Amino acid sequence: MQEKRNSTTLKPRQSSHRTWLWQLSMALLWTSALLLLSAFLSRLAAQTVSVTPILETDPVPSSGDAADDACIWIHPTDPSQSLIIATDKTSGLLVYDLNGHQLQYLASGEPNNVDLRYNFPLGGDLVALVGVSDRAGKD
Numbered sequence: 001m002q003e004k005r006n007s008t009t010l011k012p013r014q015s016s017h018r019t020w021l022w023q024l025s026m027a028l029l030w031t032s033a034l035l036l037l038s039a040f041l042s043r044l045a046a047q048t049v050s051v052t053p054i055l056e057t058d059p060v061p062s063s064g065d066a067a068d069d070a071c072i073w074i075h076p077t078d079p080s081q082s083l084i085i086a087t088d089k090t091s092g093l094l095v096y097d098l099n100g101h102q103l104q105y106l107a108s109g110e111p112n113n114v115d116l117r118y119n120f121p122l123g124g125d126l127v128a129l130v131g132v133s134d135r136a137g138k139d
Helices: 012-046
Strands: 069-075 083-088 092-096 102-107 109-123 124-136
Touching: 069 109, 069 124, 083 109, 092 109
Parallel strands: none
Antiparallel strands: 069 083, 083 092, 092 102, 109 124
16 A cells, blocks of 8 residues: 655745745845945045144143043033043143133142042032042052
């Protein structure tokens, strides 16, 4: 007696063929998109942008390579009153207005980096806290 075979097992499945063709076409589409994006980004990265300053801060008290790190405190209600806080890495911390004029100089140690955190809880209030690292470790 001869066994009857199921006709679906002898034919290639059309749905798996379509799935394979769909996956191949999507892979080619994504590869093409990535190649185009890569070409665009490499052209963009190759462009040179020239930046010309319109203001600069007053010089730091020390000579040579002393002006270093800076951060900007943004005034909560009047951005024009914001301040630039910067380090003179051989002698102290400076505060400038937005026109670059020195407002304050705190001579202390050899500050390296300066940063600030807004909304620091202090005595029941939220304040902006400025922190400085001292490369000399004296203060």
